[in-house]
Amino acid sequence: MEEKSASREMFEKLSYKKKNVFEESSPERIKKIFDYSEGYKKYLDTAKTEREAVLEAIKLAESRGYTEYHLGDKINIGDKKYFNNRSKNLLLFRVGKDDIEKDGIRIVAAHIDSPRIDLKQIPLYEDSGMSFFKTHYYGGIKKYQWTTIPLALHGVVVKADGETVNITVGEAEDDPIFYINDLLPHLSADQNSKTLGNAISGETLNILVGGLPYDSEDVSDKIKLTVLSILNEKYGMTEEDFISAELSLVPAYKSRDIGFDRALIGAYGHDDRVCAYPALTALLDTEETDRTVFVILADKEEIGSVGNTGMKSEILYDMIREISRSLGKNEIVVRAHSKCLSADVTAAYDPNFADVYEKRNSAMVSCGAAMSKFTGSRGKSSTNDASAEYVGYIRKLFSENGIIWQTAELGKVDAGGGGTVAMYIAEMNIDTVDLGVPVISMHAPYEVISKADLYTAYEAFRAFIK
Ligand code: MN
Ligand code: MN
Numbered sequence: 001m002e003e004k005s006a007s008r009e010m011f012e013k014l015s016y017k018k019k020n021v022f023e024e025s026s027p028e029r030i031k032k033i034f035d036y037s038e039g040y041k042k043y044l045d046t047a048k049t050e051r052e053a054v055l056e057a058i059k060l061a062e063s064r065g066y067t068e069y070h071l072g073d074k075i076n077i078g079d080k081k082y083f084n085n086r087s088k089n090l091l092l093f094r095v096g097k098d099d100i101e102k103d104g105i106r107i108v109a110a111h112i113d114s115p116r117i118d119l120k121q122i123p124l125y126e127d128s129g130m131s132f133f134k135t136h137y138y139g140g141i142k143k144y145q146w147t148t149i150p151l152a153l154h155g156v157v158v159k160a161d162g163e164t165v166n167i168t169v170g171e172a173e174d175d176p177i178f179y180i181n182d183l184l185p186h187l188s189a190d191q192n193s194k195t196l197g198n199a200i201s202g203e204t205l206n207i208l209v210g211g212l213p214y215d216s217e218d219v220s221d222k223i224k225l226t227v228l229s230i231l232n233e234k235y236g237m238t239e240e241d242f243i244s245a246e247l248s249l250v251p252a253y254k255s256r257d258i259g260f261d262r263a264l265i266g267a268y269g270h271d272d273r274v275c276a277y278p279a280l281t282a283l284l285d286t287e288e289t290d291r292t293v294f295v296i297l298a299d300k301e302e303i304g305s306v307g308n309t310g311m312k313s314e315i316l317y318d319m320i321r322e323i324s325r326s327l328g329k330n331e332i333v334v335r336a337h338s339k340c341l342s343a344d345v346t347a348a349y350d351p352n353f354a355d356v357y358e359k360r361n362s363a364m365v366s367c368g369a370a371m372s373k374f375t376g377s378r379g380k381s382s383t384n385d386a387s388a389e390y391v392g393y394i395r396k397l398f399s400e401n402g403i404i405w406q407t408a409e410l411g412k413v414d415a416g417g418g419g420t421v422a423m424y425i426a427e428m429n430i431d432t433v434d435l436g437v438p439v440i441s442m443h444a445p446y447e448v449i450s451k452a453d454l455y456t457a458y459e460a461f462r463a464f465i466k
Contacts, residue, residue, distance in 0.1 A: 018367040018406045021452035022263065033455040037265060040277050040454060041255040044267045048250045049154045050299045050309075053112035053273060054090045057280050057297055058082060061092055064284045069093075071318075075326035083319065088113075088299040089309035091319055092283055096290040101329045104337030105320060106465045107294040107430065108283070109311065109421050110276035110344065111301035114269035115139030115443045117146060117180075117205055117249040119155075123242055124209070126224040131210035133178075136202070138248065139302030143200040145444050147182035151207065155247035157237050165235045170252040177252045179208040207249055251445040263366065263451060270447040272301065274437040274454055275343035282461035292323065293465045301344070301421055311421035317428055332429075340432040341394075341464055342384070342422035343457070346370050346408040348438030348449075356415045363408035363438035366450040369457040370408035372434040377417025384422035386433035394433060394464075401463035404456050408438065435460060 004012075022030060047053035061082050069081035075095060083091040090112075116138050123133035137143065152170025159165060170177040182200070183191050191199050213222035214229060231237050255267035276297050283295045300310030307313065320338070324331035349362035363370035373391055376383030398405050410418055426432040437457050440448035 018364055019404050020364075020366050021368050021404050021450075021456055022366055024404055025452075033451050034262070036455050036458060037451040039281070040274070041265060041267070043277050044255045044269060044273055047112070047273060048114075048152070048269055049116075049248055050088045050113045050297075051156065051246075052154065053276065053297060054084060054087055057090050057092070057112075057276075058084065060280065060284060066092060066284075071322075075323050077327070083315075085313075085315055086309055089313070089315070090297040091315065092280070092295045092297075093319070093323070094283070094289075094293050095323060095327070096292050098290045098292065099329075100292050100324065100327065100337075101333045102337065103291060104334055104339060104430075105292045105294055105323070107296065107316075107338060107340040107425065108279040108461050108465065109296040109298060109316075109340060109342050109425055110279045110436075111272045111298045111305075111311070111421060112276050113139070113299050113302050114250075114271055114273070115141045115302050117141075117151070117207070119207075119242065119245070119247040119249075121243045121245075122239075123207075123247075124224055124227060124239060126210075126221045129211060129223070130208055131223040131227050133207040133209055133249075134203075135205050135207060135249065137205060140443055142196070142444070143202065143205060144182075144196060146205065147180045147200060149180075149445055150177040150252035151179060151249040152252040153178060153247060154250055155245060157235060157241050157245040157247070159237055159241050159244075163236075165237065167235060167247065178249060180205055181208060253446060258448060264448050265451060265454070266446050266448050268445055268447070270437070270439050270449045271345045271442055272343070272436070274345060274439070274449050275457060278437075278454060278458035279343050279461050282458055282465060286462055286466050289466045291465060294319070298421060305421055305424055311424045316425070320428075335429050338430045339390070339393075339464075340422075340425045340430050341461065342420050342425060342432050342434045342436075343461070344420040344422075344434055344436045345439045345442060345449075346372055346375075346434070346436055347410045347442055348440045350440055356411050358409065358412045361407065361409040362411075363406055365438060365440065366452040367406045367438075368404040369435055369453060369460045370406050370438050372408045372410065372420075372436075375410060375417065375419050375422070375434060378414060382419050382423065384426040384432050384434075386422075386426075387431070390431040390433055393431075394435075397463060398460060401459070403460045403463055405435070405460060 047056040066080045069083045079095045117135045118138045120134040210227045214225035251268040258264040258266045298311045305311040321331045374383045374385040437453045
């Protein structure tokens with residue numbers, strides 16, 4: 001065996017290099033990584049909307065002894081609670097015996113909404129032998145990617161009498177699915193000359209929902225009537241009920257392993273359930289802590305964290321105040337000493353599109369959960385730029401716990417950019433930094449992540465909250 005030269009040894013000691021998690025892992029550890037991924041895939045397939053993600057998270061939490069918290073309840077040391085904010089936003093917390101004025105609260109915040117296609121309030125019409133739903137897309141999508149793929153309908157309808165009906169069509173093996181048409185290549189001379197962003201317009205994202213005329217002589221929209229009659233028969237709803245509904249089209253695909261070696265997972269909605277799931281399971285699996293820990297599963301991140309179920313809602317602030325008051329602590333001191341990991345995805349370096357990335361500072365697939373000191377765009381605009389001290393604190397914590405992680409910047413300077421919930425939590429005077437899983441083809445109907453990165457995110461969150 002060749003001896004390492006002194007300079008080689010010195011180089012290894014002084015220089016920084018990312019590590020591939022699989023390469024660093026024993027076969028036993030790789031098995032753990034793969035086993036953990038199976039639970040995640042199940043969660044993905046049952047939680048395609050924020051409402052479903054909340055329901056599934058509650059099921060998991062209840063199975064581990066968490067009970068429902070109602071605003072105004074007294075909070076005690078030892079409590080394991082979840083607060084269900086309007087079925088779209090979930091706050092889970094456990095109260096430890098450590099002094100929260102001294103140690104603060106540990107917060108992991110992820111979001112559970114994903115880009116998708118929402119129905120308009122008067123969606124149904126028929127034209128030329130087909131009936132369609134009009135839509136308005138939700139979040140940042142590349143519209144052309146959502147045509148000619150199988151779509152499932154998920155959501156709720158609040159009927160005239162106030163009853164809420166849940167609807168899911170397109171997930172069961174024998175369910176029908178829905179569809180957005182695209183133009184045949186033979187007639188696409190004009191469409192092909194348009195830019196990618198303009199080739200499909202928002203108003204052509206119409207959902208194909210029927211083609212069978214109702215057996216009637218004196219109705220003009222017979223195909224529309226067939227659809228209405230089925231909806232009425234199945235859900236007791238009328239066309240007017242669409243006005244008070246939240247119905248979304250999501251890809252009808254299930255999550256699948258990708259590649260001969262199954263190292264990767266393809267699925268709809270990795271952003272951001274690939275952080276929400278490890279955040280949730282890290283909390284549920286960490287029984288040995290005396291800390292007070294919060295996990296927030298937020299809604300509306302993809303449209304700016306707005307509204308009373310988004311991260312800009314004061315609900316987190318309210319909850320910290322309630323815990324502080326219940327325990328006789330000063331909430332201002334508690335917040336000042338709290339720490340947060342904003343758990344959102346980042347772009348994984350993709351060699352097929354190398355020109356938009358700066359390779360040295362990009363997240364690499366399978367090199368672990370990625371920390372983004374800052375996100376934003378055009379000169380770090382709209383970001384929480386975490387302090388060197390806080391990044392240093394997390395770095396030391398991860399190093400002491402053997403976590404393989406990496407740093408990330410979302411693409412080249414001025415190539416674009418994006419934001420996360422980090423800045424809204426930081427605004428509460430809480431130290432915050434982004435840590436999440438790198439994603440390939442982010443916001444596409446089918447996104448890709450590495451099982452290794454998913455698992456290290458779980459390990460990182462566990463180390464943070466224990
Ligand atoms: Mn996200
Ligand atoms: Mn996103």
